[in-house]
Structure formats: structure tokens, C-alpha cells
Amino acid sequence: MQQYREIKARHQDAILFFRMGDFYEMFYEDAEVASRAIGLTLTSRNNGGAAEVPLAGIPVKAAAEYLRRLVGQGYRVAICEQVEDPKLAKGLVKREVVETITPGAVFADDLLDGSRANYVCAVAMGRDTSRDAARDQIGVAAADLSTGELRLFIVTLADAPAVLARLAPRELLLVRNATQPELDAALSVVDNALVTHREGWEFDAQLAADELTRQFDVRSLEGFGLGSDDRAAVGAAGALLRYLRELQPGGLPHLARPLVERPGGIMPLDEMTRRNLELVESLRGGEVAGTLLSVLDRTATPMGQRLLRAWLLAPLLERGAIEQRLDAVTVLVRDPVGRTALREALDGVRDVERLASKAAAGRATPRELRALGDSLARLPQVAKAVRDVLSHANQGGSQGGELAHMLQHWDDGADCAAKLTHMLVARPPLMIGDEDTIAPGVDADLDELRALRDGGKDAIATIQQQERARTGIASLKVGFNKVFGYFLEISNANKHLVPDDYQRRQTLTGAERYVTPALKEYEEKVLSAADRIETRERELFEALRRDAGAAIARWQVVARRVATIDVLSSFADVAEREQYVRPELHDDYDMEIVAGRHPVVERMMAREKFIPNDLLLTSDAQLIVLTGPNMAGKSTILRQVGLIQLLAQVGAYVPARRARLPIVDRLFTRVGASDNLVRGQSTFMVEMSETSAILHTATKRSLVLLDEIGRGTSTYDGVSIAWSVSEHLHDAIGCKTVFATHYHELTQLENELAGVKNFTVAVREVGDQVLFLHKLIPGGADRSYGIEVGRLAGLPAPVITRAKEVLALLEGEGEQMAARLTADGMQAPLSTKRRGPRMKHQLHADQLGFFGEAPAAPVDASATRLKAAVSALDTDSMTPLEALTTLAALKRGAEE
Numbered sequence: 001m002q003q004y005r006e007i008k009a010r011h012q013d014a015i016l017f018f019r020m021g022d023f024y025e026m027f028y029e030d031a032e033v034a035s036r037a038i039g040l041t042l043t044s045r046n047n048g049g050a051a052e053v054p055l056a057g058i059p060v061k062a063a064a065e066y067l068r069r070l071v072g073q074g075y076r077v078a079i080c081e082q083v084e085d086p087k088l089a090k091g092l093v094k095r096e097v098v099e100t101i102t103p104g105a106v107f108a109d110d111l112l113d114g115s116r117a118n119y120v121c122a123v124a125m126g127r128d129t130s131r132d133a134a135r136d137q138i139g140v141a142a143a144d145l146s147t148g149e150l151r152l153f154i155v156t157l158a159d160a161p162a163v164l165a166r167l168a169p170r171e172l173l174l175v176r177n178a179t180q181p182e183l184d185a186a187l188s189v190v191d192n193a194l195v196t197h198r199e200g201w202e203f204d205a206q207l208a209a210d211e212l213t214r215q216f217d218v219r220s221l222e223g224f225g226l227g228s229d230d231r232a233a234v235g236a237a238g239a240l241l242r243y244l245r246e247l248q249p250g251g252l253p254h255l256a257r258p259l260v261e262r263p264g265g266i267m268p269l270d271e272m273t274r275r276n277l278e279l280v281e282s283l284r285g286g287e288v289a290g291t292l293l294s295v296l297d298r299t300a301t302p303m304g305q306r307l308l309r310a311w312l313l314a315p316l317l318e319r320g321a322i323e324q325r326l327d328a329v330t331v332l333v334r335d336p337v338g339r340t341a342l343r344e345a346l347d348g349v350r351d352v353e354r355l356a357s358k359a360a361a362g363r364a365t366p367r368e369l370r371a372l373g374d375s376l377a378r379l380p381q382v383a384k385a386v387r388d389v390l391s392h393a394n395q396g397g398s399q400g401g402e403l404a405h406m407l408q409h410w411d412d413g414a415d416c417a418a419k420l421t422h423m424l425v426a427r428p429p430l431m432i433g434d435e436d437t438i439a440p441g442v443d444a445d446l447d448e449l450r451a452l453r454d455g456g457k458d459a460i461a462t463i464q465q466q467e468r469a470r471t472g473i474a475s476l477k478v479g480f481n482k483v484f485g486y487f488l489e490i491s492n493a494n495k496h497l498v499p500d501d502y503q504r505r506q507t508l509t510g511a512e513r514y515v516t517p518a519l520k521e522y523e524e525k526v527l528s529a530a531d532r533i534e535t536r537e538r539e540l541f542e543a544l545r546r547d548a549g550a551a552i553a554r555w556q557v558v559a560r561r562v563a564t565i566d567v568l569s570s571f572a573d574v575a576e577r578e579q580y581v582r583p584e585l586h587d588d589y590d591m592e593i594v595a596g597r598h599p600v601v602e603r604m605m606a607r608e609k610f611i612p613n614d615l616l617l618t619s620d621a622q623l624i625v626l627t628g629p630n631m632a633g634k635s636t637i638l639r640q641v642g643l644i645q646l647l648a649q650v651g652a653y654v655p656a657r658r659a660r661l662p663i664v665d666r667l668f669t670r671v672g673a674s675d676n677l678v679r680g681q682s683t684f685m686v687e688m689s690e691t692s693a694i695l696h697t698a699t700k701r702s703l704v705l706l707d708e709i710g711r712g713t714s715t716y717d718g719v720s721i722a723w724s725v726s727e728h729l730h731d732a733i734g735c736k737t738v739f740a741t742h743y744h745e746l747t748q749l750e751n752e753l754a755g756v757k758n759f760t761v762a763v764r765e766v767g768d769q770v771l772f773l774h775k776l777i778p779g780g781a782d783r784s785y786g787i788e789v790g791r792l793a794g795l796p797a798p799v800i801t802r803a804k805e806v807l808a809l810l811e812g813e814g815e816q817m818a819a820r821l822t823a824d825g826m827q828a829p830l831s832t833k834r835r836g837p838r839m840k841h842q843l844h845a846d847q848l849g850f851f852g853e854a855p856a857a858p859v860d861a862s863a864t865r866l867k868a869a870v871s872a873l874d875t876d877s878m879t880p881l882e883a884l885t886t887l888a889a890l891k892r893g894a895e896e
């Protein structure tokens with residue numbers, strides 16, 4: 001236990017799997033935690049007379065499954081192996097922790113999702129002093145151990161959540177005890193990540209620079225595009241490297257040189273937009289089904305699948321870069337035959353990125369190394385298919401954009417592929433020794449040993465014939481087991497025929513097993529050959545794996561290119577199948593979508609059922625107020641505009657007949673009330689902070705899509721906020737905006753502001769039923785048909801009838817109110833600038849009065865009346881403003 005305690009002391013925060021023979025044992029608290037977490041049986045062990053030690057063990061062979069479950073629940077597990085042969089050990093067997101597995105640092109396939117990267121991110125805060133006004137700067141270092149990818153991000157505090165949400169790390173490394181409330185807020189977008197705190201000095205930029213230069217064997221970090229102002233990112237990378245090295249004491253030979261990303265090239269997508277547009281996860285359930293990703297994913301390789309996901313979360317901002325991708329998609333769309341050939345070539349390509357990483361980390365099994373070889377061997381076909389597509393395109397005068405870049409300095413590692421497929425058998429075993437791994441004809445020694453082994457086996461088979469003839473026992477057979485080796489088995493019925501020179505080895509119920517000197521002689525040959533074969537195979541295999549792994553940088557590059565080709569061809573495939581068009585991008589303001597469709601909703605119905613819609617946003621119509629009944633399709637139109645713009649900036653074709661689009665610098669989508677209660681904020685508060693973020697960040701070049709601002713509060717507060725938000729977006733920001741709302745009052749904005757246009761989604765009334773036409777037409781809606789939708793949803797008939805009565809009453813009230821307002825000399829009923837607080841108050845009191853729940857001011861002065869009024873209040877459903885207003889009314893009542 002002494003050895004255990006010493007090792008455990010160095011791995012306090014992990015569950016220690018302590019190797020003892022064929023088991024990993026866990027002791028004390030580790031055993032208790034593991035037994036609770038994954039239902040292991042807890043036993044105990046007598047610790048030399050001292051107290052009982054809780055103990056739980058798992059067989060080494062079954063460890064992968066237990067690991068998967070523990071790590072899946074967010075635990076870290078340190079694997080402590082016996083690092084010397086117990087037979088050769090003098091005294092206690094030496095043991096060491098060979099790796100620590102955490103949710104963010106795993107290699108095993110069953111702990112990874114092939115369709116997404118598995119990042120561990122270190123985040124540090126710094127200051128950018130290079131500008132006139134020093135600004136907070138966030139450095140994020142992200143590593144995916146399974147692919148060897150290392151990325152550094154230098155972002156502003158405001159953009160940090162977008163980057164982190166995009167990376168969706170499984171594990172976060174933060175400075176211990178740092179008081180950084182701004183950073184904590186930014187980090188709140190990361191769900192379900194294991195947080196690991198590290199000492200502040202580990203994030204020191206100077207130390208980190210040393211760490212990085214040592215790891216990548218370079219003189220300075222300038223070659224990576226890192227300068228002295230990037231202290232936060234460098235610090236984060238240093239801390240991350242140090243941490244990963246601790247987890248992998250064997251080193252990180254497969255870690256690629258860092259790719260640095262700065263603001264500018266990529267549009268930061270905030271969490272609400274990412275969620276509301278359901279880019280890679282559905283709003284409900286967080287699944288891929290029903291997302292943009294699910295529609296666009298026709299990739300053939302896991303690398304392509306991962307890259308597609310990353311692209312959808314990182315739209316581009318530079319027109320040149322976008323056009324490069326679009327050019328590539330165009331040549332692929334125009335050449336269906338070439339594209340089919342390309343997709344066929346891609347089809348058998350496995351996860352080169354992860355397989356190569358395993359090879360470099362010395363973990364690839366024989367089967368995986370062969371899969372790497374087979375996949376690399378297919379790459380020349382991929383290159384040929386791309387070349388064919390490009391040469392067709394060239395004949396038509398097109399250069400091929402990004403696709404052409406993929407072939408520049410193309411290195412598919414044909415040499416290595418040939419070596420791997422030549423040296424390894426076609427279907428190698430999972431482990432050396434189970435079956436042959438190295439192909440025949442590769443190594444003379446090995447061939448000779450195999451001839452010996454096979455000759456021995458043949459000789460043994462001959463012995464069976466000879467001995468049957470000699471003894472006359474037809475059922476005599478030669479067998480083998482690991483304990484006794486080769487033997488001759490004779491059933492009890494024939495025991496009397498056994499010759500004298502047979503030596504008995506084993507007695508079974510119905511038979512006896514014997515050996516002869518000749519059998520032993522061949523057995524010796526066969527077994528020693530088998531031992532030597534395994535040793536030689538291991539030598540050859542490990543050398544081969546080292547060679548393949550040493551070229552990791554080449555494989556990382558080619559894997560990335562294959563992924564890009566795969567995504568581009570997936571875009572082309574979807575474009576053709578779903579009849580998407582190439583967006584026409586320009587640098588001006590206007591946005592024109594002709595017959596646009598929602599890529600996901602249209603797939604949920606027969607193609608002709610989905611009604612396409614046109615949308616024009618220009619400086620004369622920069623803010624569209626979109627009203628219309630419930631269920632008419634307002635949210636669908638809103639989202640489809642966002643998705644079309646996003647797809648265009650990702651470099652994909654878009655679901656429309658024609659789309660002339662500007663490049664927008666930001667895309668904001670606030671839809672409905674998102675459920676942020678988990679984060680301890682009220683729905684309305686969340687809505688307001690999201691709106692506030694948009695107003696602070698949007699520019700003239702942004703696209704803002706708002707659905708139902710202000711719904712979470714009282715009608716008058718809501719309308720007032722929606723009104724002033726629209727004015728601000730129109731006057732102060734000037735961005736393109738589509739504002740879907742049930743507040744029909746907002747349609748009056750069209751009369752007041754030059755760039756506002758009203759649109760509505762048409763419905764037709766047939767009798768007392770409503771037909772949803774889903775067609776966008778100019779003008780405003782005057783009714784919501786909410787009750788009709790309630791009826792469709794199955795509200796009981798009496799409730800519907802009563803709702804209609806109440807509506808009629810309310811509408812009567814509204815008319816009276818309008819009349820009163822006009823009498824008061826108000827121009828536009830909702831020109832809030834002109835309407836003072838007194839008036840708001842008065843409106844409110846009317847509203848309360850109608851429902852008769854709260855006391856309308858003035859309240860009777862007597863204490864009993866006041867008490868009754870207070871206890872009648874439904875405080876749970878009141879908004880803060882209602883509460884204040886009512887309180888003021890009560891106070892006035894009390895004072896009278």
C-alpha cells in the first residue's frame with residue numbers, strides 16, 4: 001500500500017486504476033466513488049491488521065467499458081501500470097501512471113464522437129495594449145488530442161462566448177482563484193464541460209513561450225504568427241501543453257503546430273443565434289436531427305463531417321474567401337459525373353486524422369494501421385477525381401476556386417500507403433500474436449520462422465496419421481492447449497491399445513491425453529517459432545508504426561484537405577438534390593431573396609407544399625415589421641433569411657431561386673423566449689439582455705432578426721420596448737432588420753420612419769375557419785387568429801367560446817382607450833416619446849380594472865380594504881413594472 005499511497009498522492013484529483021496482475025484495483029475513496037458512479041461491487045481488504053480498506057476491481061480486459069462510463073460522467077482516471085515484468089522484478093513490481101484520461105483528453109474511439117472535435121480549452125485573460133485604448137483580450141488555446149489539432153484564438157471579451165460556443169469544449173482549463181467576473185460570464189455559454197483549475201503561473205506568457213518553442217522545436221513563436229501582444233493566447237497554450245503533458249507522460253508527438261485565429265476572418269456567432277437557427281443542435285433536445293447540419297451533411301468521411309460542423313459555426317467575412325468556396329461548389333455542381341466519381345473515391349477513406357494521431361502516439365493497433373494504409377491508398381483516386389473535375393471546369397473557363405488549392409503540393413503519402421499495405425496482411429488482428437500481422441514475403445527471418453512453425457504443424461498432423469496406423473485407434477487425435485501443449489488424445493474405450501512409449505499427461509472424464517518424444521520435439525519447434533514470430537512481428541510492426549507516425553504532419557495536412565474536398569462536394573450534392581442556387585455576393589447594402597425557402601422546414605413536407613417567399617431589404621426598406629396570425633409562418637421566414645445569409649457566408653449554395661446578398665458582419669437572431677431559467681435569470685431578463693447585446697454590437701452591416709421582443713412583460717411595456725428598439729435599430733444603427741411581432745401597433749412605424757415597411761403573412765378566412773397561405777405580402781395584419789390556433793390545438797369548445805367573448809370585450813376596451821387617447825391630444829397612439837409616465841400609469845390601471853383582480857386606484861383608506869387588496873394580488877404572475885405600478889396605486893390609496 002505504500003507504493004499505492006505514493007502514487008495516489010500525485011494524482012489526487014483522479015480515480016486511480018492501480019494495476020495488479022489482470023485487474024485494475026481502486027482503493028479507499030476511489031473505490032467508493034467508482035462503485036457509486038458505475039455500480040461496481042465494493043469489497044474490502046484487510047490492510048495488515050489495520051482498518052479495512054474499501055476496494056473495487058475491474059478486469060483489465062473489460063477496462064475500456066468502465067473507463068467509457070466513468071469518463072462519460074466527467075471523471076478523470078489515471079491508469080497506473082506495472083512497468084516491469086513481474087517475473088523479472090526484484091521485490092515490488094515497479095508501477096507508474098502511464099496516462100490520465102479525462103473527458104477532454106481521450107484517444108479511444110468509444111469515448112469519442114466521430115462527427116465532432118473533442119476539445120480541451122485553456123482560457124486566459126490579458127490586455128491588448130497595442131491599440132489606443134487598452135482592451136481586455138481573451139486567449140483561448142484549444143487542443144483535440146485525438147487528431148493532434150492545436151488552435152489559438154485571440155479574441156475580445158465580447159467575442160469570446162461565440163468562439164467558446166463554437167468549440168464546445170469537453171474540458172476547460174482556468175486560472176485557479178482568479179477573480180474575473182467578465183470572463184466567468186463569457187464562459188457561461190459552455191455546457192457540460194469538466195472544469196480544471198490550474199495555478200496562475202502556468203499561464204505566464206514567458207514560461208509558456210518556452211514551453212511552446214520546446215514542444216515544436218522552433219526558435220521563436222513568430223513563425224506561428226504570434227507576437228508579444230498575444231500574451232493571453234500564448235499563456236493559455238502554455239498551460240494547456242503543460243497539462244496535456246501531465247496527462248500523457250509519454251509525450252505529445254502528434255500535436256500539430258498551432259493555427260492562430262484572429263478576429264476579422266470569421267463571423268462571431270453568438271449563442272442565441274446559433275441556437276435559434278438550429279445550426280448544429282436542435283432547440284429542443286440538442287440533437288442533430290432537424291438542424292441545418294442534418295440537411296447539409298452528405299459528407300463521406302468523419303473528417304468531412306467534423307469540418308462541416310466547424311464551418312457552419314464559423315461563417316466567413318472576406319468575400320474573396322467565400323467566393324473561393326463557392327467557385328469550388330460551382331464546378332462540382334456542374335459536373336455530376338465527376339462529382340460521383342469523387343464521392344466514390346472518398347467513400348472508403350476512414351478517419352485518417354485520428355488514425356494517424358494514434359499511430360504517432362504509438363497506440364494504433366495492427367488493424368488501425370492497416371486502415372490508415374488503406375485510406376491513404378485511396379487518396380490518389382481522390383486527387384484524380386478532383387483533377388478530372390478541375391480539368392472539365394478549366395475547359396469551361398473556370399478555375400475551380402478552393403478545390404484547385406487543395407491539389408497544390410498535394411502529398412497523399414503514396415509511399416507510406418504502399419509500405420503499410422505491403423507490410424501488413426489484408427485483415428490484421430487487433431493485437432499482435434493473435435494472428436499474423438506482417439504479410440508473407442516482407443521479412444526473410446519471419447518467413448523462415450513461419451516455415452518452421454508451419455512445418456512443425458504439418459509434422460504434427462503427420463504424427464496423427466502415423467500413430468493412428470500404428471495403434472489402430474481411428475479416433476486418435478492430436479490436440480493443443482496452453483498448459484500441456486500438444487498431446488495425443490485417446491478415448492477410454494481404446495485405452496488398452498495405448499503403446500508403452502506414450503507418456504500420460506492428463507486424465508479427462510472420457511479420455512486420456514499422452515505425449516511422445518517425437519511430438520514433444522515438434523512441439524518445441526512450433527512453440528519456440530511462435531514466440532520468436534511474435535517478437536519479430538512486434539519489432540517490425542512497431543517500426544512501421546513509428547515511421548507512419550513520424551509523418552504525422554503530412555497526414556494532418558492531407559486529412560484537412562480531404563475534409564475540405566468532402567465538405568465542398570457535400571455542398572454541391574445538397575445544392576443539386578435540393579435545388580439550391582449560388583448566392584450572388586456584393587459589397588453593397590441591399591439584400592434580395594427571390595423565392596427563398598427554409599432548408600429544414602421544407603424537408604418536413606412534400607416539396608410543392610412549402611411556399612417560397614421573396615424578401616427585399618434595401619435602404620428604403622431596411623426594417624421590415626412582419627405581422628401575421630399565429631402559425632402563419634413568421635418565424636419560418638425570419639429564420640430562413642438568417643439561414644440563407646449564413647449558408648452564403650459559409651460558401652454554400654442557398655435554398656432560393658435567386659439570392660443577391662451583401663456580406664454581413666454579424667447575424668443576430670433573437671427568437672421567442674429562450675429557456676434560460678437554469679442559468680438563474682427570468683425569461684424577460686434574458687430577452688432584454690439578449691436585445692441589449694444586439695443594440696450594443698450591431699452595425700449598419702449587420703442583419704438583425706427579431707421575433708417577439710417584449711412579450712415577456714405587460715403589453716404596454718412590451719409594445720413600448722419593441723417600438724423604441726425598432727427606432728434605435730432604424731435611426732442609430734441602420735442595420736437590416738426583420739422584426740416579427742404580434743404587436744399590430746408596430747405597423748404604425750411605417751408612417752413614422754422612412755426605412756420601415758410592413759409585411760404580413762397572408763391567411764384566408766373561409767367561414768369561421770382560417771386557411772394559412774404562408775405567403776408574404778405587403779401590409780400589416782389586423783388580427784392574430786390566436787383563438788383559432790387554440791382551437792386547432794384542441795382547446796375545449798367552452799374555453800374557445802369564452803375566449804371569443806373576452807376578446808370582443810377587450811377590443812371594445814381598446815377602442816374606448818384609443819378614443820380617450822385622441823381626446824387627450826395624442827397623435828400616434830404609441831409615440832412613446834410623447835406619452836408621459838402618467839399616461840402609462842392610467843392605461844395600466846384600466847387594464848387591471850378590467851380583470852378586476854387587483855384594486856384599481858384609488859384604494860379605500862381603511863386598513864381592512866388595503867389588506868384585502870394586497871392579499872388579492874397575484875404576485876407570481878406580475879412583472880416588476882406591474883408590481884411597482886400597483887404598489888404606487890396602493891400607496892396613493894392609503895394616503896387618501
Ligand SMILES: Nc1ncnc2c1ncn2[C@@H]1O[C@H](COP(=O)(O)OP(=O)(O)OP(=O)(O)O)[C@@H](O)[C@H]1O
Pocket residue numbers: 601609610611612628629630631632633634635636637774
Ligand atoms: N412557407 C411555408 N410553406 C409551408 N408551410 C409553412 C411555411 N412557413 C411555415 N409553414 C408551416 O407553418 C408552421 C408555423 O410556422 P411558424 O412557426 O413560422 O409560424 P409563426 O407565424 O411564427 O407562428 P407564431 O406566431 O405562433 O409563433 C410551420 O411549422 C410550418 O409547418
